[in-house]
Amino acid sequence: xxxxxxxxxxxxxxxxxxxxxxxxxxxxxxxxxxxxxxxxxxxxxxxxxxxxxxxxxxxxxxxxxxxxxxxxxxxxxxxxxxxxxxxxxxxxxxxxxxxxxxxxxxxxxxxxxxxxxxxxxxxxxxxxxxxxxxxxxxxxxxxxxxxxxxxxxxxxxxxxxxxxxxxxxxxxxxxxxxxxxxxxxxxxxxxxxxxxxxxxxxxxxxxxxxxxxxxxxxxxxxxxxxxxxxxxxxxxxxxxxxxxxxxxxxxxxxxxxxxxxxxxxxxxxxxxxxxxxxxxxxxxxxxxxxxxxxxxxxxxxxxxxxxxxxxxxxxxxxxxxxxxxxxxxxxxxxxxxxxxxxxxxxxxxxxxxxxxxxxxxxxxxxxxxxxxxxxxxxxxxxxxxxxxxxxxxxxxxxxxxxxxx
Numbered sequence: 001x002x003x004x005x006x007x008x009x010x011x012x013x014x015x016x017x018x019x020x021x022x023x024x025x026x027x028x029x030x031x032x033x034x035x036x037x038x039x040x041x042x043x044x045x046x047x048x049x050x051x052x053x054x055x056x057x058x059x060x061x062x063x064x065x066x067x068x069x070x071x072x073x074x075x076x077x078x079x080x081x082x083x084x085x086x087x088x089x090x091x092x093x094x095x096x097x098x099x100x101x102x103x104x105x106x107x108x109x110x111x112x113x114x115x116x117x118x119x120x121x122x123x124x125x126x127x128x129x130x131x132x133x134x135x136x137x138x139x140x141x142x143x144x145x146x147x148x149x150x151x152x153x154x155x156x157x158x159x160x161x162x163x164x165x166x167x168x169x170x171x172x173x174x175x176x177x178x179x180x181x182x183x184x185x186x187x188x189x190x191x192x193x194x195x196x197x198x199x200x201x202x203x204x205x206x207x208x209x210x211x212x213x214x215x216x217x218x219x220x221x222x223x224x225x226x227x228x229x230x231x232x233x234x235x236x237x238x239x240x241x242x243x244x245x246x247x248x249x250x251x252x253x254x255x256x257x258x259x260x261x262x263x264x265x266x267x268x269x270x271x272x273x274x275x276x277x278x279x280x281x282x283x284x285x286x287x288x289x290x291x292x293x294x295x296x297x298x299x300x301x302x303x304x305x306x307x308x309x310x311x312x313x314x315x316x317x318x319x320x321x322x323x324x325x326x327x328x329x330x331x332x333x334x335x336x337x338x339x340x341x342x343x344x345x346x347x348x349x350x351x352x353x354x355x356x357x358x359x360x361x362x363x364x365x366x367x368x369x370x371x372x373x374x375x376x377x378x379x380x381x382x383x384x385x386x387x388x389x390x391x392x393x394x395x396x397x398x399x400x401x402x403x404x405x
Contacts, residue, residue: 135353149306163226359391
C-alpha cells in the first residue's frame with residue numbers, strides 16, 4: 001500500500017514538473033526570445049548607431065546570461081539604408097518569417113515611424129533609441145511602441161532654449177529634408193517664438209549631402225543671429241566644417257541641434273569648441289557611466305553615444321519585463337515595462353509613460369576648448385541638468401490616441 005502511495009506521489013510530481021516545463025515553453029513564443037537591431041550601418045548615422053548599437057545589444061544579452069525563463073535569447077541585425085520602405089519590408093519579414101519579438105535602435109525618424117506602425121499591426125514591440133521625431137509618442141503613438149532616449153521636443157527645449165536666452169533671438173534653419181529635420185525645425189521654432197524671437201527662414205537639404213555651400217550662403221545672407229542646424233551625423237559635421245571655412249561662426253552662432261560625442265570626436269575640439277548640445281547620456285558623467293562605457297570602448301574603440309547606450313538600457317528593461325511578466329507576449333511585457341522603474345547607468349529616475357515616452361533627465365552640454373580637455377574623449381562641460389518632467393512634452397499636451405482625455 002505504501003509502495004502504491006509513493007508511486008502515485010512520484011507520478012503526480014513528475015506530472016506537475018511536465019506541466020511546468022510545458023508552461024515555460026508556452027510562455028516564450030517559439031521557444032526563443034528573438035530581438036533585432038535595425039540601424040544605419042553604412043550611411044550618415046552609422047558612427048552614432050550602426051555597429052555600436054549591435055554591440056550594445058549583444059552586451060545586454062551577454063549580461064543576462066543569454067537566456068530568459070530558461071530559453072535562449074537570439075540577436076539579428078540589418079542595415080535599413082535610411083529608407084522607410086526598406087525598413088518596413090524587412091520588419092514584416094522579421095515578424096512573419098523570423099519570429100522576431102522586438103526591434104531596437106531604429107535610427108532615422110522616417111524609419112522609426114514606419115517600423116513602429118508595422119509592429120503595431122503585428123502586435124510586436126519597438127524600442128526606439130535612434131529616431132528623434134516626437135510624433136512617435138504623440139499623434140503616431142503605439143500601444144507597443146517605446147521611445148527611449150531623446151526627441152525633438154527635448155532637443156529644442158535644451159539647446160534651442162539655451163541659445164535664445166543668450167540673446168540669439170533671430171534664427172534661420174538648415175534642415176534635413178525628411179521627418180526628423182522637419183520635426184526638429186518645428187519644435188525649435190516654437191521655442192524661439194515663445195522666447196520672443198523670430199524665425200527668418202529655412203532651407204532644406206537632402207539626406208547625406210556633401211556640399212552645403214548654397215545652403216550656408218542662404219543662412220548667412222539672412223542675417224540671423226543663430227543658424228539652426230536641424231540635421232545630424234555626417235550632415236551636421238559637414239555643415240559645421242564648411243560653415244567654419246566660410247567664417248560664418250565669426251558673426252553668427254551655429255546651433256548644433258542634434259550632436260553626438262562621435263561628432264565632436266570627428267570634428268576635433270578646435271572646430272567644435274563652444275557649441276551647445278543636448279544629450280541624454282554622456283560616458284563621463286559618473287562612476288556608473290564610466291564603468292559601462294569603458295567596457296564598451298574595449299570592444300568598439302570609441303566611447304558610446306546616447307543612442308548606443310540607449311539600445312543597451314532599453315533592451316535590459318525589456319528583458320527585465322519579460323522576466324517579471326513570465327512571458328514574451330507583447331501586451332504583458334509592455335504592462336511590466338510601464339510598471340517597472342528605469343534605474344540604471346543610463347537613467348537614474350526614468351519612467352515609461354502611457355504614450356510610450358520614457359522620461360528621464362537630459363543634459364545641456366557645451367563642448368570644451370582644447371585646453372580644458374584633460375584626457376581622451378573628455379569633451380563636455382555640463383551646463384545644466386534638465387529634469388525629466390521639464391525635458392519632455394507633458395502628457396496634457398499630447399495628441400496620443402492611447403491617452404484618455
